[in-house]
Amino acid sequence: MNKQMSAASSNNRQDRLIAELSHLWIDRQDQLVIEKNIQALNARYNLYRKMAHEPGFEDIIKQMVGRLANSFPGLSDLQNKRILDIACGSNTSKLPASFFLSTLFGGRSVVPNQGYTALFEPWFCRILFELGAIPVGVDFGDLEQEVFIHYQVDLGKTGTLDFLPDHSFDAIQDSRLFGSPEFTAQFRNPADRLKVAREIARQEQRLLKIDGIIIHSDAAALFK
Numbered sequence: 738m739n740k741q742m743s744a745a746s747s748n749n750r751q752d753r754l755i756a757e758l759s760h761l762w763i764d765r766q767d768q769l770v771i772e773k774n775i776q777a778l779n780a781r782y783n784l785y786r787k788m789a790h791e792p793g794f795e796d797i798i799k800q801m802v803g804r805l806a807n808s809f810p811g812l813s814d815l816q817n818k819r820i821l822d823i824a825c826g827s828n829t830s831k832l833p834a835s836f837f838l839s840t841l842f843g844g845r846s847v848v849p850n851q852g853y854t855a856l857f858e859p860w861f862c863r864i865l866f867e868l869g870a871i872p873v874g875v876d877f878g879d880l881e882q883e884v885f886i887h888y889q890v891d892l893g894k895t896g897t898l899d900f901l902p903d904h905s906f907d908a909i910q911d912s913r914l915f916g917s918p919e920f921t922a923q924f925r926n927p928a929d930r931l932k933v934a935r936e937i938a939r940q941e942q943r944l945l946k947i948d949g950i951i952i953h954s955d956a957a958a959l960f961k
């Protein structure tokens with residue numbers, strides 16, 4: 738493919754992504770907000786370049802934005818909402834050998850490239866920050882340069898989230914901690930992993946406001 742053709746195909750891909758994501762909201766204003774959000778992520782974090790290089794990356798963004806659409810029918814509802822993302826991803830997070838990714842647009846197995854990954858940078862918190870929410874990310878990877886509130890914690894330690902006050906979040910997510918290479922190396926015994934999941938599910942109930950929303954919780958799903 739020559740340079741012109743490849744630029745045109747990447748523009749098409751970007752337009753398609755924006756069209757798909759904006760249609761998750763009915764209101765025209767919300768559609769414009771999400772379009773601006775994707776462009777802001779691109780300007781700040783080279784979203785499109787990373788997308789072109791990593792299989793599964795586009796689906797991660799679709800999945801995160803899809804979860805927001807499921808939880809917040811209007812994007813203005815997100816203004817100043819305190820949202821906790823447990824194991825939010827980081828700039829040093831590692832790739833699993835493969836994983837299954839399900840989005841509002843379908844599901845597929847992803848076998849990532851080896852080495853550095855942009856897949857598990859803290860995308861959900863970044864998206865929320867650009868949308869005017871107050872995301873709080875916790876992870877033990879590197880989050881130092883991130884603009885949102887973040888804490889470096891080891892989620893494998895009981896009571897590690899105790900410093901966050903009771904009922905202080907409007908919404909919470911935990912996603913893909915338990916299958917991550919870091920976590921499975923730290924806890925080789927499945928019973929120990931389950932113990933951590935139980936503690937995280939307990940913390941989520943403690944931290945959520947009475948009318949708060951669980952956006953997505955792998956921990957809670959383990960105890961259904």
Ligand SMILES: C[S@@+](CC[C@H](N)C(=O)[O-])C[C@H]1O[C@@H](n2cnc3c(N)ncnc32)[C@H](O)[C@@H]1O
Binds near residue numbers: 825829857877923
């Ligand atoms: C696969 S990434 C998931 C990122 C994002 N939540 C998502 O769904 O795409 C798993 C994250 O869990 C973090 N993690 C693994 N074990 C942890 C631990 N014991 N304490 C804190 N973070 C941990 C890793 O640093 C990584 O950022």
